[in-house]
Amino acid sequence: MNSEINRQKGFFHDLEVMTRDKRDKYLWQKMKDLLGFAYDNSKAFRTRMDKAGLAPRDIKNIRDWPLIPALPKKELVHLQPAGPDLGGLLTCSAGELRHVYLSPGPIVDPEARHKDYWGFAEAFYAAGFRKSDIVQMTFSYHFTPAGLMMEEPLHEIGCAVFPAGPGNTDGQIEVMTRLGVTGFVGMASFLKIIADKAENKGLDLKNDLNLEVAFVAAERLSESLRKELEERLGMQIRQGYGTADLGCIAYECPEKNGMHLSSRVYVEICDPETKKPLASGETGEVLVTPFNPAYPLIRLATGDLSALEEQACPCGRTAPRLKGILGRVDDTVKAKGQFIYPSQVDEALKNLSGIRSWKLVVTNPDGRDRISLHVLSSGGIDSVTVSKAFQDKIKLRAEIIVSHDEAGFHESNQKIEDQRIWDQ
Numbered sequence: 262m263n264s265e266i267n268r269q270k271g272f273f274h275d276l277e278v279m280t281r282d283k284r285d286k287y288l289w290q291k292m293k294d295l296l297g298f299a300y301d302n303s304k305a306f307r308t309r310m311d312k313a314g315l316a317p318r319d320i321k322n323i324r325d326w327p328l329i330p331a332l333p334k335k336e337l338v339h340l341q342p343a344g345p346d347l348g349g350l351l352t353c354s355a356g357e358l359r360h361v362y363l364s365p366g367p368i369v370d371p372e373a374r375h376k377d378y379w380g381f382a383e384a385f386y387a388a389g390f391r392k393s394d395i396v397q398m399t400f401s402y403h404f405t406p407a408g409l410m411m412e413e414p415l416h417e418i419g420c421a422v423f424p425a426g427p428g429n430t431d432g433q434i435e436v437m438t439r440l441g442v443t444g445f446v447g448m449a450s451f452l453k454i455i456a457d458k459a460e461n462k463g464l465d466l467k468n469d470l471n472l473e474v475a476f477v478a479a480e481r482l483s484e485s486l487r488k489e490l491e492e493r494l495g496m497q498i499r500q501g502y503g504t505a506d507l508g509c510i511a512y513e514c515p516e517k518n519g520m521h522l523s524s525r526v527y528v529e530i531c532d533p534e535t536k537k538p539l540a541s542g543e544t545g546e547v548l549v550t551p552f553n554p555a556y557p558l559i560r561l562a563t564g565d566l567s568a569l570e571e572q573a574c575p576c577g578r579t580a581p582r583l584k585g586i587l588g589r590v591d592d593t594v595k596a597k598g599q600f601i602y603p604s605q606v607d608e609a610l611k612n613l614s615g616i617r618s619w620k621l622v623v624t625n626p627d628g629r630d631r632i633s634l635h636v637l638s639s640g641g642i643d644s645v646t647v648s649k650a651f652q653d654k655i656k657l658r659a660e661i662i663v664s665h666d667e668a669g670f671h672e673s674n675q676k677i678e679d680q681r682i683w684d685q
């Protein structure tokens with residue numbers, strides 16, 4: 262039905278193609294306005310600044326921004342219960358909001374009344390959604406913001422939405438075929454369940470279903486799953502990164518080479534401990550400042566790890582790109598003065614055949630950090646090769662312990678264990 266539509270080209274608004282210089286000025290103006298407003302209207306933010314002995318006039322330019330103390334996401338749970346203004350985090354009363362949600366944590370997620378509050382419209386346009394698409398929304402509409410959060414941008418673009426929510430695979434397939442649904446929003450793993458079941462029912466995934474475009478989120482998307490689904494269903498699948506506190510942070514374009522930062526946020530990649538920005542391209546914690554005066558979560562430390570790619574993208578969008586979500590801060594360890602991330606170890610070992618799994622353990626038997634890398638081998642790998650690969654990539658020495666016993670290598674276990682004992 263929509264095969265004439267060009268899902269690859271075009272932009273939702275011209276903020277996506279600002280020059281570097283213009284972008285910096287635009288961001289700084291937004292940051293400065295938010296800073297002043299939050300200081301005057303959010304008790305929680307003012308307290309945070311006062312404790313650091315800072316006032317808005319001390320933040321004179323974008324380079325001063327990291328002086329503002331970060332707000333770790335975990336702290337929201339403790340800050341929020343104090344009163345209907347969410348512990349002074351909100352700058353309006355709860356009754357003035359459009360929706361209020363509750364996410365696991367438990368964390369309250371406010372939604373103010375302004376247009377495209379969660380900011381996903383440019384992300385959905387970049388993913389390929391266009392006016393007159395009929396879209397099946399399979400995120401939940403209850404308690405958490407997911408369903409309504411993802412529905413809003415579709416209205417902005419001019420799509421019709423079927424509010425399916427999760428589950429009920431048979432019903433989902435019936436709606437898809439009867440309405441000629443062209444777009445899917447939800448988890449990629451659920452799209453696979455739908456595709457498998459539709460095929461088992463004897464449906465032809467390309468002819469009986471009319472799917473052309475999907476936006477997926479909320480779980481890690483492997484390239485193999487994406488490729489499989491794109492081929493089987495004859496559609497394009499793009500992903501985005503956002504949270505229930507912050508809304509849209511970054512999203513993929515047709516090029517599929519990382520996620521462009523949204524024009525509605527300022528993102529810093531920081532040292533997980535000091536929360537100070539790292540050099541461009543380094544892996545660190547994602548800190549986000551959404552330009553949202555109603556709920557000004559300035560420098561929210563997400564606990565997610567990523568790195569920035571600054572090189573120009575062929576799609577024409579000028580915002581830097583996040584190189585995917587590379588793990589969680591909680592799964593990392595700082596040993597010998599350096600952070601080690603699970604994704605780095607994966608990268609170091611990826612070209613070595615014969616390694617089925619690994620686990621990194623850090624101890625400090627004599628007060629000095631010792632790193633042991635346990636590898637589960639299916640034979641043919643020697644510790645010298647592993648040691649060299651680890652050191653080449655991570656620039657630290659590790660004791661390599663090759664094992665043939667699967668015990669201790671379960672996928673659900675933490676890949677990095679900090680077993681150091683500290684003096685009180």
Ligand SMILES: [Zn+2]
Pocket residue numbers: 514515516521574575576577578
């Ligand atoms: Zn791009």
